[in-house]
Amino acid sequence: MNDRILELTDKDIRNRLLMSKGTQRHRRLGALAGNAVLITIASSSLVALLFIFYFIIRDAIPFFQLEGIGEFLTSSRWYPSREEAEFGALAIFVGSALVTVGAVIVAVPMGVLAALCLSDILPFSMRQVVKPVIEMLAAVPSVVYGFFALVVFAPLLQEKGGGLLSVGALIVLVPISIVGIGVASDLIGARFRGGARGIVRVTSAVIMTVIVAIALFLLNRFLGDLKIVSGTNALNASIILGIMALPTVVSVSEDAINAVGRELREGSYALGATRAETLLRVIIPAAKSGIIAAVILGVMRAIGETMVVWMASGNAARIPQPIFNYLEPIRTLTATIAGDMGEADHVTGSGRYHVLFAMAFCLLVIAFVSNLISEMILRRSKRKLGG
Amino acid sequence: MKGLNLITVMAVILLASSIAAPGSAVAEEKIIIDGSTTVGPIAKAFAEYYMSKNKDVNISVSESGSGNGAKSLINGMCDIADMSRFMKDKEFAAAIDKGRTPVAHVVAIDGIVMIVHPSNPVKGLTVAQVRDIYMGKITNWNQLGGPNVEIVMISRDTNSGTYETFEKLVMKKEKIYEKAEYVGSNGAVRQRVQSTPAAIGYVGLGFVDRSVKALEINGIVPDMNTISSGIYPIARPLFMFTDGYPKLGTHLHRFITLYLSPKGQEIVEEIGFIPLTKY
Numbered sequence: 001m002n003d004r005i006l007e008l009t010d011k012d013i014r015n016r017l018l019m020s021k022g023t024q025r026h027r028r029l030g031a032l033a034g035n036a037v038l039i040t041i042a043s044s045s046l047v048a049l050l051f052i053f054y055f056i057i058r059d060a061i062p063f064f065q066l067e068g069i070g071e072f073l074t075s076s077r078w079y080p081s082r083e084e085a086e087f088g089a090l091a092i093f094v095g096s097a098l099v100t101v102g103a104v105i106v107a108v109p110m111g112v113l114a115a116l117c118l119s120d121i122l123p124f125s126m127r128q129v130v131k132p133v134i135e136m137l138a139a140v141p142s143v144v145y146g147f148f149a150l151v152v153f154a155p156l157l158q159e160k161g162g163g164l165l166s167v168g169a170l171i172v173l174v175p176i177s178i179v180g181i182g183v184a185s186d187l188i189g190a191r192f193r194g195g196a197r198g199i200v201r202v203t204s205a206v207i208m209t210v211i212v213a214i215a216l217f218l219l220n221r222f223l224g225d226l227k228i229v230s231g232t233n234a235l236n237a238s239i240i241l242g243i244m245a246l247p248t249v250v251s252v253s254e255d256a257i258n259a260v261g262r263e264l265r266e267g268s269y270a271l272g273a274t275r276a277e278t279l280l281r282v283i284i285p286a287a288k289s290g291i292i293a294a295v296i297l298g299v300m301r302a303i304g305e306t307m308v309v310w311m312a313s314g315n316a317a318r319i320p321q322p323i324f325n326y327l328e329p330i331r332t333l334t335a336t337i338a339g340d341m342g343e344a345d346h347v348t349g350s351g352r353y354h355v356l357f358a359m360a361f362c363l364l365v366i367a368f369v370s371n372l373i374s375e376m377i378l379r380r381s382k383r384k385l386g387g
Numbered sequence: 388m389k390g391l392n393l394i395t396v397m398a399v400i401l402l403a404s405s406i407a408a409p410g411s412a413v414a415e416e417k418i419i420i421d422g423s424t425t426v427g428p429i430a431k432a433f434a435e436y437y438m439s440k441n442k443d444v445n446i447s448v449s450e451s452g453s454g455n456g457a458k459s460l461i462n463g464m465c466d467i468a469d470m471s472r473f474m475k476d477k478e479f480a481a482a483i484d485k486g487r488t489p490v491a492h493v494v495a496i497d498g499i500v501m502i503v504h505p506s507n508p509v510k511g512l513t514v515a516q517v518r519d520i521y522m523g524k525i526t527n528w529n530q531l532g533g534p535n536v537e538i539v540m541i542s543r544d545t546n547s548g549t550y551e552t553f554e555k556l557v558m559k560k561e562k563i564y565e566k567a568e569y570v571g572s573n574g575a576v577r578q579r580v581q582s583t584p585a586a587i588g589y590v591g592l593g594f595v596d597r598s599v600k601a602l603e604i605n606g607i608v609p610d611m612n613t614i615s616s617g618i619y620p621i622a623r624p625l626f627m628f629t630d631g632y633p634k635l636g637t638h639l640h641r642f643i644t645l646y647l648s649p650k651g652q653e654i655v656e657e658i659g660f661i662p663l664t665k666y
Contacts, residue, residue: 079562081545091565150575155582229585230539232568315544315569329568339544339569341455 053364060361063087063354072358078317078331080340080352087355091317093362095234095330096303099313102238102326103245103302108295110242111249115294116279118250119257120265131254138247142307149240149312154231161228166220173216181208228327230314235326237313241305245298252297256290256381257283289381296374300367306334315339333359416638418446422456422469423548424572425591426625429494430469432654433645437638444638450572453548460628461485466639468628471497471548471591487630494646495660498592498614499553499621502577502599504584509533511603514620517557520587523564528585540567541579541588549573552623553589589621593659615661625660 019027064072067087075088114134118127156164185208189201228235260283268278284291314329317336321328337356420430427450434446451459453470460468461482474482474489482489501517503509509531512520519525521540529535542563543550554563570576576588581598592609595601601609604620613619633640645651652662 076565078565082562151578154579158583229537230568230583232579310571311575316566318565329566331569339546339571341546 056357056360056364059354059357063351063358066351066354072355076317076319078336080355085351087351089333089336089355089359091319092331092333092336092359094319094323095313095317096332096334098234098320098323098326098330099237099241099309099332100299100302102234103241104295104299106239106242107245107249107298107302111246111294111298112253112291114246114250115253115257115291116284118254120275120279120283134247134250137243138251140244142244142305145240145244146307146309146311149236149308150232153236153240154312157228157231157233157236161231162224162226165226166223169219169223170216173219177212177216181205181212184208226327230327230329232312232314232329233327234313234320234330237309237330237332238326240308240312241302244305244308245301248301249294249298252294253287253291256287256294259290259382260286287381289377289384293374293378293381296370296377300370300374303366303370304334304363306338310335310338333363337363415443415445418444418467418639418642419449419465420446420467420469420627421449421451421459421465422467423453423471423625424450424574425471425497425547425549425593426469426494426627428593428658429625429655429660430467430627432658433642433651436650436654437642437645441638441641444642446642452544452546453551454546457482457489457628460489460630461487463487463630466629467643470626470628471623472551473626474628482630489628489630490632492627492629492643492646493624493663494627494651495625495655495662496615497623497625497660498609498619499549499556499589499623500592500595500609501587501589501602501604501621502580502595503587503602504580505598505600506584507533507600509602511606513605514557517604518559518561521558521563521567522561523566536585539583539586540564541576541586542567542569543573543576543589544569544571547572549589549591553621556621556623557589592661595659611656611661 072087072089073093074090075086076091076094077086077088078091079086118131118134122130182205185201185205188204189197192200264282264286265278268282269275273282309332313332313335315331315335316329317331318328320326320330337359340352340356418434420434422430427448430448434448438444438446448469449465450469453468453472456465456468456470457474457478459465461478462485468489473491479489501512507528509528512531516525516531520538521542525531526538527535528538540563543553568579570579573590573594576590577594577596577599580586580588590599592614595609603609607613607619609619609621614622627643629639629643633643646655646663652664655662
């Protein structure tokens with residue numbers, strides 16, 4: 001055996017242990033080809049995005065050359081199909097904004113609280129059930145949401161709208177007021193010492209309960225008396241869009257809250273904080289950036305939604321009087337593009353065709369900017385929490 | 388190794404059979420129809436009848452609005468464009484530019500009916516009153532003898548031939564008040580009106596049923612006789628446009644002349660439109 005080992009020469013090593021030059025070249029070329037294919041595939045999505053930007057900008061510029069940007073942004077008279085067409089899109093921008101704000105009001109409080117519940121409060125077995133159910137909300141096609149909004153929710157708002165709103169308000173406000181009264185009476189009682197503290201707490205709680213109960217009763221009566229004449233309005237669209245944006249907000253917030261990590265929680269509990277204090281004073285501030293990113297993603301979902309607003313928002317190009325009156329019909333950018341697409345032929349009406357591209361361009365800019373902002377916020381939060 | 392070979396063989400056989408299968412389908416002639424949601428039901432009924440008589444033709448009908456139908460015909464994407472209005476000059480010019488000559492075939496007559504909720508006590512209006520409602524001059528039903536509720540105006544989106552006809556025959560160049568709500572199809576107008584007591588909208592005659600109430604216009608009830616004789620003020624012909632007159636004897640030609648046959652007129656009447664002749 002020893003002889004065999006001693007017999008190994010340089011030539012043996014070169015022939016049998018090292019790779020031949022040919023094989024080396026093949027391996028290198030193979031790696032190069034593989035890299036090239038992967039880079040092409042990965043950059044095709046970037047190329048697609050650049051194409052979209054290019055074609056939209058190319059067809060949006062003629063509108064600004066033809067009609068100018070002033071009327072587009074400041075006038076709310078939208079009559080694109082008439083001989084002397086007017087392209088005032090201000091009402092449409094306001095409509096999009098109103099519906100987005102409404103969706104945020106519906107989705108963010110519910111979504112962040114649901115994320116908190118999922119990550120910290122619910123037992124693990126319940127979480128395994130609840131999270132997939134929330135994600136199922138995201139799996140429903142948007143046209144189904146739109147159909148539901150038009151055929152079920154709009155008549156419901158018309159017939160029982162007041163009742164629905166008052167019940168909804170109660171569901172939201174009663175738990176908040178219970179917690180609020182408890183906290184407030186504690187704070188007031190803390191100013192006193194000894195036996196007086198208990199009496200002050202109880203009396204202040206009772207007084208506040210009476211006041212809040214009267215306020216809620218009046219609110220209930222006011223809302224119950226509301227007659228919703230037309231169920232396809234900004235409220236309908238906002239609620240449905242809020243439900244659509246909810247899974248996004250919940251998922252991303254929950255990821256942010258989980259990313260805070262066990263150490264922070266254990267440290268807080270070890271210092272004697274209650275669960276409420278930990279959640280409100282430690283975890284939410286630490287996950288703040290992630291939650292803001294979640295909100296921005298929810299906003300993007302609401303702004304870009306077409307089918308729901310086309311079917312359920314009434315499509316009236318008018319700024320509601322007063323502006324916070326959600327019971328009036330509005331029109332959004334997305335629904336205008338979808339609705340006017342057929343008539344706006346390149347040949348039959350240049351301004352009409354190009355204004356849709358101008359709107360698409362505005363939507364692209366809004367989506368792009370909010371995406372950038374949410375990316376920046378997420379990156380900053382990841383860096384702060386240490387990866 | 389042996390298992391791997393078996394799987395490979397099975398995969399190859401499956402692949403081969405899936406490639407071979409479509410090739411064995413019978414070569415069918417296709418007719419593509421697109422356009423108005425008003426004429427759509429007629430086209431669909433004609434297609435069903437025609438396909439049942441001729442098994443080697445496949446007819447597909449879409450309803451994306453008169454404007455979209457015209458565009459498809461101009462671009463050569465469809466064989467027949469259903470339109471509830473005549474082609475505009477610009478559309479005609481665009482078609483000629485692209486080498487297509489639109490030929491109009493009037494398949495039925497339609498009336499635009501103003502509908503309200505069945506609980507609305509108002510019986511009829513004049514054309515001027517309808518125009519005032521949609522201009523925003525009349526805002527409450529109590530100005531017309533109804534309850535004290537704000538009027539909810541439903542209109543069709545500007546894609547639609549029904550809207551164009553309404554604008555031409557009722558609005559007469561006036562702007563529709565900006566508070567009017569726009570929906571995407573005849574069916575959607577009916578759905579909105581039947582669920583909203585304060586609503587008023589307009590649909591083609593074929594879409595009026597028990598769930599909504601049709602208003603008299605200028606005292607004339609919208610029905611078959613008043614519309615076809617032209618007494619009812621808001622009436623219009625329904626068109627199918629083809630690229631040139633179809634070659635005699637082809638499926639397209641036999642389909643497009645279906646409305647001239649008694650069976651075609653019967654189908655038109657069943658759907659709720661006015662046939663052209665008293666067959």
